[in-house]
Amino acid sequence: MQKQKMYLKDIAYEKIKEKVVLGEINSSNYLSENELVRMLNMSRTPIRAALQRLENEGYLKVFPNLGIKIEDLSIKDALNLHEYRNVIECFSLKKLLNSSQANAYCELLEVNINKQKEAISKYDITAFMKLDTELHEIIVSAFARTAPYSTNVPV
Known part of the structure; x- marks a missing residue:
């Protein structure tokens, strides 16, 4: 990669x-x-x-x-950000599942989730946070039609 x-x-x-x-x-x-x-x-x-x-x-x-x-993040701000992310990512996932690259992206998501599980089992919060960010980037990149920075998925 x-x-x-x-x-x-x-x-x-x-x-x-x-x-x-x-x-x-x-x-x-x-x-x-x-x-x-x-x-x-x-x-x-x-x-x-x-x-x-x-x-x-x-x-x-x-x-x-x-x-x-x-800046302190209020509970309201955090909930709003979470809601915005859900809307964007649900839309992106629907687009991803209907694309010719669905299998490639699903493999990337599976690899990422397995790495997150490993980070959790090791109590490595820093690795988990980086992997979580990468997971969201993979999802949104399907919508943006650009491959995630750490992969070689064709666009």
Whole structure:
């Protein structure tokens, strides 16, 4: 399987998002760009790009001259996001099942689910979260008509 090249901004995005989701970075204090530079051992440019993307996705808010504040997700917001995801993914799955690539995508989903089960059995929350994200990307990629980044499914 061929993986797409990951840019530093994408690596920074994944690392910061993981730290936010796992609670390693929390909403109690402002975080500085300098702290992230040290924490990730990266330059400012990819970190700024990652922060912009995370801000657009609602994970955090950047306040000039103050720092970065992690956004708290309300129960209502979480339920709304879950509902939106369900609608999009149900639509994508219907399209997937009617496509010529249905078998290939179903195999990818099965492999992913088996890896998730393995991660759960090992209590590896980080691996599980990454696999869960990949599962959702596989489902939506059927709708987007592009193959998941970690596969070689033809489109």
